[in-house]
Amino acid sequence: MIANYQIPSELLGLPNVKAVRYQITGDERIEVFIESSLEAAVCPECQQVSTQIHDTAELQTIRDLPMWERQCWLRYAPRRFACATCRKTFVERVAWREPGFAHTLRYAQHIYQRTRREDMAQIAQDEGLSQDMVRGIFERGAKKRSPSGATRS
Ligand SMILES: [Zn+2]
Numbered sequence: 459m460i461a462n463y464q465i466p467s468e469l470l471g472l473p474n475v476k477a478v479r480y481q482i483t484g485d486e487r488i489e490v491f492i493e494s495s496l497e498a499a500v501c502p503e504c505q506q507v508s509t510q511i512h513d514t515a516e517l518q519t520i521r522d523l524p525m526w527e528r529q530c531w532l533r534y535a536p537r538r539f540a541c542a543t544c545r546k547t548f549v550e551r552v553a554w555r556e557p558g559f560a561h562t563l564r565y566a567q568h569i570y571q572r573t574r575r576e577d578m579a580q581i582a583q584d585e586g587l588s589q590d591m592v593r594g595i596f597e598r599g600a601k602k603r604s605p606s607g608a609t610r611s
Pocket residue numbers: 501502503504505506541542543544545546
């Protein structure tokens with residue numbers, strides 16, 4: 459069954475994100491289509507605020523915390539801005555995603571918490587993840603918590 463419904467952004471609870479719609483795509487799976495609600499982004503090159511959207515990338519699939527007892531994937535198309543000051547283009551950065559990975563920060567935290575008391579193979583099976591992915595989350599989480607490891611952005 460594929461159904462399209464509106465979903466209140468408050469339910470999602472991600473900063474500066476609006477939920478556009480969602481699809482129930484299986485017995486245990488939901489996909490939520492999201493967009494950034496910010497009108498502007500800061501250019502990483504010259505630190506000026508840009509409001510001109512250059513283009514939008516293809517939809518990405520990003521794992522998030524379960525919703526309604528279903529495994530939840532966010533569908534998100536990163537926007538590329540064009541900086542009017544330095545003429546460079548750049549992809550917007552979002553605070554809720556673990557940079558470079560196909561899951562949200564809060565999902566990584568959730569998995570990390572589980573790895574501290576549960577077997578990684580079991581977690582991988584429960585969550586439909588590869589064991590490598592679970593181990594990667596554990597290792598990055600452990601590094602962040604080490605005494606020298608101030609939280610890196
Ligand atoms: Zn710039």
